[in-house]
Amino acid sequence: MDQFVVGTFFVSLLSFVLLHILRRDRVNNKRSMHKGYPLNGAKRSTDGECKSDTSSGTDVIIVGAGVAGSVLAHTLGKDGRRVHVLERDLTEPDRIVGELLQPGGYLKLIELGLEDCVEQIDAQRVQGYALFKDGKNTTLPYPLEKFHADVAGRSFHNGRFIQKIREKAAALPNVRMEQGTVTSLLVDNGTVKGVRYKTKDGQEHKAYAPLTIVCDGCFSNLRRSLCHPKVEVPSCFVGLILENCQLPFANHDGPLLEELQVAPQIPPELYDAFISAINRVNIRTMPYRSMPADPLPTLGALLLGDAFNMRHPLTGGGMTVALSDIVVLRDLLKPLRDLNNAASLCKYLESFYTQGKCFLLAGFL
Ligand SMILES: Cc1cc2nc3c(=O)[nH]c(=O)nc-3n(C[C@H](O)[C@H](O)[C@H](O)COP(=O)(O)OP(=O)(O)OC[C@H]3O[C@@H](n4cnc5c(N)ncnc54)[C@H](O)[C@@H]3O)c2cc1C
Ligand SMILES: *[C@@H]1O[C@H](CO)[C@@H](O)[C@H](O)[C@H]1NC(C)=O
Numbered sequence: 354m355d356q357f358v359v360g361t362f363f364v365s366l367l368s369f370v371l372l373h374i375l376r377r378d379r380v381n382n383k384r385s386m387h388k389g390y391p392l393n394g395a396k397r398s399t400d401g402e403c404k405s406d407t408s409s410g411t412d413v414i415i416v417g418a419g420v421a422g423s424v425l426a427h428t429l430g431k432d433g434r435r436v437h438v439l440e441r442d443l444t445e446p447d448r449i450v451g452e453l454l455q456p457g458g459y460l461k462l463i464e465l466g467l468e469d470c471v472e473q474i475d476a477q478r479v480q481g482y483a484l485f486k487d488g489k490n491t492t493l494p495y496p497l498e499k500f501h502a503d504v505a506g507r508s509f510h511n512g513r514f515i516q517k518i519r520e521k522a523a524a525l526p527n528v529r530m531e532q533g534t535v536t537s538l539l540v541d542n543g544t545v546k547g548v549r550y551k552t553k554d555g556q557e558h559k560a561y562a563p564l565t566i567v568c569d570g571c572f573s574n575l576r577r578s579l580c581h582p583k584v585e586v587p588s589c590f591v592g593l594i595l596e597n598c599q600l601p602f603a604n605h606d607g608p609l610l611e612e613l614q615v616a617p618q619i620p621p622e623l624y625d626a627f628i629s630a631i632n633r634v635n636i637r638t639m640p641y642r643s644m645p646a647d648p649l650p651t652l653g654a655l656l657l658g659d660a661f662n663m664r665h666p667l668t669g670g671g672m673t674v675a676l677s678d679i680v681v682l683r684d685l686l687k688p689l690r691d692l693n694n695a696a697s698l699c700k701y702l703e704s705f706y707t708q709g710k711c712f713l714l715a716g717f718l
């Protein structure tokens with residue numbers, strides 16, 4: 354299996370790499386877990402926490418179960434919320450995105466109790482970057498000396514990682530994961546009340562909840578109703594899988610290439626595998642979309658993950674930002690047991706957007 358070495362080549366007009374400054378957050382795993390609740394609209398029991406008077410029996414609808422949606426479902430589910438996830442396609446995604454989780458993102462996974470999701474998916478530890486240019490090379494190690502030995506980046510097949518998180522979320526009794534495509538938000542007098550969605554059999558359904566969180570990714574259709582829809586496509590990513598080759602620097606991400614003529618830039622160790630892959634497989638491309646965070650505060654709904662904002666893939670930071678935002682949101686919502694109080698929910702969510710923005714600045718300097 355280890356002969357199967359996966360290399361991703363990044364071709365971009367940009368010639369810089371931004372590294373994260375690892376934010377050393379307290380790892381606070383000692384959160385008390387709320388008991389799960391049955392989904393079928395049954396009344397909340399015991400101490401009256403999480404009171405909900407919607408007839409739907411759902412606290413939160415999550416649109417999309419990529420990294421953001423499935424981690425969020427697990428996180429809110431663990432906090433006792435009744436979560437209904439709608440995902441267009443629950444089979445394993447096969448895309449060339451999100452293959453490197455930065456060490457900062459791994460720390461967030463620990464904080465969310467999901468670090469086991471990088472186990473058994475053939476994930477490789479990543480200790481830093483390897484850079485190649487004009488026949489020269491250098492490595493840029495992550496500054497990890499102060500951390501536990503386990504903390505490093507992780508490189509993996511994005512789809513396997515997502516399936517692991519989806520499984521973990523769906524295993525919670527109060528999380529319902531359903532395959533369906535959301536077609537629109539249900540809006541009543543300026544407040545989002547839920548979603549309209551289609552199942553595979555062509556049936557249309559409606560789902561209601563006091564809070565809808567849209568995590569439908571960078572091709573988001575719902576974004577334009579919750580955000581100023583300024584989307585640009587300044588460049589593209591190109592990726593292919595190399596087989597049977599020795600990486601010039603094991604456990605390093607890269608190489609990063611900045612020229613449009615790729616082959617002459619390839620390190621000699623990878624040249625043959627590169628040429629053979631080009632002749633054998635389809636080269637896969639993925640547009641990079643520039644989507645600045647510019648939310649329209651909307652009652653009853655929130656954007657998260659790539660649907661909220663997207664940074665340049667060269668930073669390798671999209672998943673880390675999504676995970677950090679989920680930690681912020683989890684802590685913000687925790688004191689608010691009754692999501693039906695629209696006015697206070699709105700106040701809490703406004704502060705999510707400001708805190709999220711602060712992270713964008715702090716996390717990428
Ligand atoms: C080329 C490229 C390389 C990248 N490399 C990295 C990297 O190395 N490291 C990193 O951290 N980040 C990387 N990123 C960014 C990272 O992939 C994203 O930040 C991350 O995947 C965002 O997760 P998400 O859950 O917001 O969106 P997605 O993972 O796109 O998930 C969205 C989900 O919503 C579902 N969906 C969409 N519309 C609907 C609908 N109407 N109804 C129901 N479901 C719907 C989709 O099926 C999908 O499952 C890269 C991005 C690109 C483009
Ligand atoms: C619509 O919302 C506004 C405030 O957002 C409120 O003042 C008004 O009473 C609402 N109207 C109805 C019909 O609910």
Ligand SMILES: *[C@@H]1O[C@H](CO)[C@@H](O)[C@H](O)[C@H]1NC(C)=O
Nearest residue numbers: 488489490491601602620621
């Ligand atoms: C990196 O550069 C050094 C110095 O030029 C060279 O000796 C070495 O072989 C290179 N390593 C790789 C993996 O290309």
